[in-house]
Amino acid sequence: MPERKKSGTNLLYSMMAEAASYDDAVIMGRGDPDxxxxxxxxxxxxxxxVQNHSDSSPPEGLPELREAIAARVERVNGVAYDPASEIVVTNGGxxxxxxxxxxLIGPGDEMxxxxxxxxxxxxxxxxxGGRQIEVDTFPQQNFRADPADVRRNVNERTKALLLVSPNNPAASVISPQDMRDLVQIACDHDLFIISDEIYDLFVYDDVVHTSAAAMxxxxxxxxxxxxxxxxxxxxxxxxxxVTGPAPLMERxxxxxxxxxxxxxxxxxxxxIAALTGPQEPVQMMADTYVRRRRAVLQALDEMGIEYGVPEGGQFIFADIGFTGMDSMQFAQRVLTEQHVLVYPGSAFSEARKQYIRMTFLQPEDKLREGLERMKIAMEGIRAELGNGSAS
Amino acid sequence: MPSDSVAALLQRHRANEDLNAAVISAAARNALDLAADAVVGPLDERIIEATGAALDAGHTHYEPVPGIDELRAALAQHLSEATGAGWDAANLLVTAGMQESRFLTLQLIDAGDGATALPQVLHPGVRKALGTRPRETVSLAVDAERRLPRLQAIRAALEGGSRLLYMESPSRLTGATLDADEMAAIATLLADHDASAIIDRGLAPWVAGAVAAPTERVALIGEAFPGAGIASWLAGYIAVPEDWLPPIQSQKQIMAICTATPAQFGALEAGNLYTEEQPPRLEHMQALRSSLQDRARAAGLDALAGGAASVLALRLSASQKAQGLTRLAEASYQVADGSDFGAPDLLRLTVCDAAQAALDLLADA
Structure with a gap:
């Protein structure tokens, strides 16, 4: 699968700038909870x-915060880390x-x-200076990577596996068995694993999140x-x-x-307050996302748009290929005509030009408004398809 | 409902006499840390109020990658007034502090095919930032007193093919500055050789009078409004010609998305207060530094003339320095070792009240 030629990051930021120019915009693209x-x-x-905590922090973060992180990771992810040597606080994910x-990756290395x-x-x-080797996934399997496909792509330049579960943008969650198999591949070929678990608290429909490091x-x-x-x-x-073994964390x-x-x-x-304080707000948000996700899936069904069932995260990766438009054209049309921002799949992969990424990170009334506007856009597109003029 | 109001918190704060001192200096907070290049000043209540209000108003989400518009404008105005050049908000990018400013400029500004020219003496964070993805470097000889790069060394580096020059003015170690004539000569050299410069002017607000800087072909970097008590909130800046900004902004997106909102709104209010608050702070620090320098010289220590009021560098023999560091360590003082900057004969103290006792220990050594 070819590498993307243009940074998708810049593409998304230019669309966000356009959305910001509309007073009535409904933002269903960016992963920023409302x-x-x-x-x-x-x-x-x-x-x-007020306490004038002007004391400087070490690069790895305040000890109290690292202790709180260690407790959280052990509780949620089932892995124990030493706050002194195995945790580094960062400027966000x-x-x-x-x-x-x-x-982990240097010039010539493959991930x-x-x-x-x-x-x-x-x-x-x-x-x-490294290179990504992409392993295809399919909506029929809810975009879950097949460990056999991963194993086939390992070669002498392979340095690491990237596991993102729940996935962004495809919202897939790696099953416990697949996680065991993927870890086994890493062990067999002495590979490192980069595990992105930023959405680990958001899984749906009885799906279970499994942490790679717990295997x-x-x-x-x-x-x-x-x-x-x-x-x-x-x-x-x-x-x-970031959590990891001390030698890697030192680097x-x-x-x-x-x-x-x-x-x-x-x-x-x-x-520190977030991790050690009341956790009810997190549960409230998670419960809300369950309802919103249901509303979006229902609306997509009504529009006749197919998708991989989102098992986790805050996204839905939907197939708009039947419109005959590529995702950039589609996203731009919905943005310009209806002031609804969804992200084109091409920003994530050249191979996903027929997909869009939608979030449900808007208040429910606004979300429903955005979905209604998308329906109007879709009716227009379908009418043009009937006339043979959609582009 | 907003969370516990700032006013209520401040009321509690005011009840604490220890924390209600007019000036909370580094000496009061951590008497033994003399390693920083600027004292941690008092935190103005108006900064707390403004930052708390911004958080209550919902500024807890992603902000634009280059920073909030108002802060970019405030930084541009400050730099324009300080340098005489016409900086605009569109030239500014807000960073998560000085080290990110170093990293982004050193890694993203085009160095052409030549080596990046670095003074022999400079902040250790510069070499760290370059080391993440090494670029070829060439070393610039520095003068003995200020530890700033010699003009002939800069000329030789540019003639040798270097197209990117990194400098500190004021020096992070000695506080000394390049004067207007030297900067004008450097600007000419940059133009003649189609080269660019990154200038760390983070200590410039601690110098009385203007600190010169070229107006073209230059990236200026520094902390946002130092002295306002928000050093550890970590807000910095990069000011560059507008056409240099896209790759830097793109990399900022890739590695951070944006700078933390509390830091940005704190820096914005610090900027609003800076014209009013910084002059008396500087005056106080100048007087303190002058007295420390006199004390050092009276004790037979070789205190460099410097320039920035926030630091005092001492030149010591190898045995003096070794004994001095031992004495300081025994008394739990931390100071900046010139060896880390490329000047093994120097030590640097933060200018603050506690530096007096450290000087006495060094004099006894």
Whole structure:
């Protein structure tokens, strides 16, 4: 599968800029929860300011925050890490991702990546001088990567496997058996694993999230990222983390010090409050996403748009190929005509030009408004298809 | 409902006499840390109020990659006033602090086919940032007193094919600055050789009077409004010609998406207050530095003239330095070792009250 030629990241940002110019825009593209950050977290940030916590943080983060992360990871993911040597706090999941790639991938190295995937992985891999080898996935299997396909793509240049579960943009979740098989491939070929688990609290329909590092043989070769952005609606605070074995984390910590230094102290204190405070807001958001997801799937069914059933995360990857339009044309039309922002699949992969990525991160009334407008756009497209004029 | 109000928190804060001091200096907060290049100043209540209000208003989501417009404009205005050049918000990108500014400029500004020219003496974060994806470098000789690059070394590097020059003015180690004539000569050299420069001017607000900088072919980097008590909130800037910004902004997207919103809104309010608050801070620091320098010289220590009021560099013999570092460590003082900057004969102290006791220990050594 060919590499993408143009950065999808830039494409998405230009669409967001256009959406921002419409007063009535409905944003169903970006992964930014519409909820405000829970009150007790904001209160903790204010308290930290008032207490003048002007003390500097080490690059790896405040010890209290790393302890809170260790407790969270052990509770949710079933893996124990030493806060002193096996956890680094980052400027959100995005920096975590960048640091993990730079830690493991060097010039000429290859990383096997299920396709489609979050576009920043390619950007980071290119920065490191490495190359992504993409393994195709299919909507009929809800975009789950087949371990046999992964194994077939391993060669002497392969350095790491990227596992994103729940996946962005395809919303697939790696099953426990597939996770065991994928970890076994890494063990058999002495590969590292990069595990992106930022949506681990959001799985649906009795699907179970499995952490790669919890599998036998995985911990010593796995770097895992997570962040507060999605679970606590804290995208603007930029707090994430990487966990992994001490030798890898030592290198990652050096990179963190070289690239950005410490993470903002106020955000770190907010992070401590998020992880150690009441968790009801997280559950409330998760419950809401269940309802919204159902509403979006129902609307897509009504529009006759097919999709891989989203098992986790905050996205739906839907097939608009029947319109005869590519995803960029489709997304641009819906944006310009109806002021609804969905992301074109081509921003994630050249091979996914017939897909769009939709989120359900809007209040339900606004979400329904956006879906109604999409229906209008679809009626127009279908009418043109009937006339043979859709493009 | 907003969370616990800032006003309520401040009321509690005011009840705490220790924290209600007019000036909370580094000496008060951590008496023994003299390794920073600027003292941690008091945090103005108005900064807390403004930041808290922004969070209550919902500024907890992603902000634009290059930073919030108002902060970019405030930084542009500050730089325009400080340098005499016409910086605009469109030239500015807000970073998550000084190290990200170093990394993004060193990695993304085009160095052509030549080596990146680095002074022998500079902040260790520069070499760290370059080391993440190594570029060829060439070393620039520095003068003995200021530890700033010599003009003939810059000329030789550019004639040798270097197209990107990194400099600090003021020096992060000595606080010394390049004067207007030197900067004008550097600007001419850059133009003559179609070259560019990155200039760290993070300590410039600690210098009385203007710190010169070229107006073209240059990236200026630094902390956002230093001295306002938000150093650890980590907001910095990159100011570049508009056509240099896209690759830097793209990389910022890739590795961070945006700078933390509390840091940005805190820096914005710090900027609003800067014209009013920074001059008395600078005056206080200048007086303190002057007294420390006199004390050092009276004790027989070789204190460099420097320039920035936030740091005091001392030149020591190898044995003096070894003994001095031992004495300081025994007393739990941390200072910046010039060896980390490429100047093994220097130590640097943060200018603050606690530096007096450290100087006495060094004098005894």
């Amino acid at each position: 909820f405000d950050t829970p009150e007790h977290i904001i209160a903790a940030a204010k308290e930290a300011m 995005q920096e975590a991702l960048f640091l993990m790639v730079l830690t 096997i990546v299920p396709e489609p995937n979050y576009n920043t992985y390619l950007d980071s891999t290119r920065f490191a 036998p043989g995985a911990r010593e070769r796995t770097l895992t990222l997570n962040a507060l952005s999605k679970a606590y609606s804290m995208t603007g605070w930029r707090v994430g983390w 990652l910590r050096e990179l963190k010090a070289a690239i950005t230094g410490a993470t903002s102290i106020i955000s770190q204190y907010a992070g």
